[in-house]
Amino acid sequence: MDDIVKLNVGGREFLVGQSTLTLKSLYFATLLNGDFSHQLINDHIFIDADPDMFGHILRYLRRLEYPLFYKNGEFEYSVYDQLRVEAEFFGLERLEKWIWNKEFQNVVVVERHTREILEFVDDDVTRLELGSFLELYNKAHDPDPLPANVKLEFLSQKAGTKAVWQCPRGIVVHHTANRCGRQCQKCDNYGETRAAPCMAHYRTFAKTIVFFDRLKEK
Ligand SMILES: [Zn+2]
Numbered sequence: 001m002d003d004i005v006k007l008n009v010g011g012r013e014f015l016v017g018q019s020t021l022t023l024k025s026l027y028f029a030t031l032l033n034g035d036f037s038h039q040l041i042n043d044h045i046f047i048d049a050d051p052d053m054f055g056h057i058l059r060y061l062r063r064l065e066y067p068l069f070y071k072n073g074e075f076e077y078s079v080y081d082q083l084r085v086e087a088e089f090f091g092l093e094r095l096e097k098w099i100w101n102k103e104f105q106n107v108v109v110v111e112r113h114t115r116e117i118l119e120f121v122d123d124d125v126t127r128l129e130l131g132s133f134l135e136l137y138n139k140a141h142d143p144d145p146l147p148a149n150v151k152l153e154f155l156s157q158k159a160g161t162k163a164v165w166q167c168p169r170g171i172v173v174h175h176t177a178n179r180c181g182r183q184c185q186k187c188d189n190y191g192e193t194r195a196a197p198c199m200a201h202y203r204t205f206a207k208t209i210v211f212f213d214r215l216k217e218k
Pocket residue numbers: 167168169170171174179180181184
């Protein structure tokens with residue numbers, strides 16, 4: 001049976017198995033050997049450290065898995081830096097080095113897919129904002145809606161002209177693709193194309209985040 005160690009870290013109480021603390025941490029191995037004195041608060045060993053950071057330390061000690069601080073596509077460098085200082089304090093050399101060498105940058109693989117959407121629009125393209133762009137995107141990829149871990153970036157749009165099908169009867173839904181029927185084919189000017197006034201050009205990045213197992217300490 002593993003002994004339970006009661007800790008009070010910066011005012012927050014933790015219960016931890018003794019071997020969890022002593023296996024990796026020189027600090028705790030020394031402390032629990034009685035090699036240096038400590039203060040007790042309500043039967044708990046007081047440690048003057050940040051309890052939030054200690055929570056991360058403890059998660060690492062329990063599962064030997066490096067911490068991932070990654071939010072909105074960015075690593076949280078300041079959190080890593082705080083944790084590095086704590087790792088040094090608690091004598092966790094491998095964790096400290098892992099952060100110091102920024103090895104966390106290797107555990108997240110971001111796949112970037114470029115997709116272009118070309119959509120003919122009848123009036124001013126500059127009026128197309130991101131919202132309608134997303135609408136176009138979803139329409140273009142229906143029935144394959146965007147997965148939750150995909151983030152879209154709006155990159156660019158440009159205006160130009162393009163030869164498009166012209167319905168001789170002026171039926172709007174016959175434009176863009178040739179949807180003319182027999183009635184249209186009887187018209188004199190059937191078969192003509194015209195230069196469309198503008199064309200929106202959108203390029204997207206679809207980001208997919210993949211986590212590799214390099215978080216596990218080897
Ligand atoms: Zn037509």
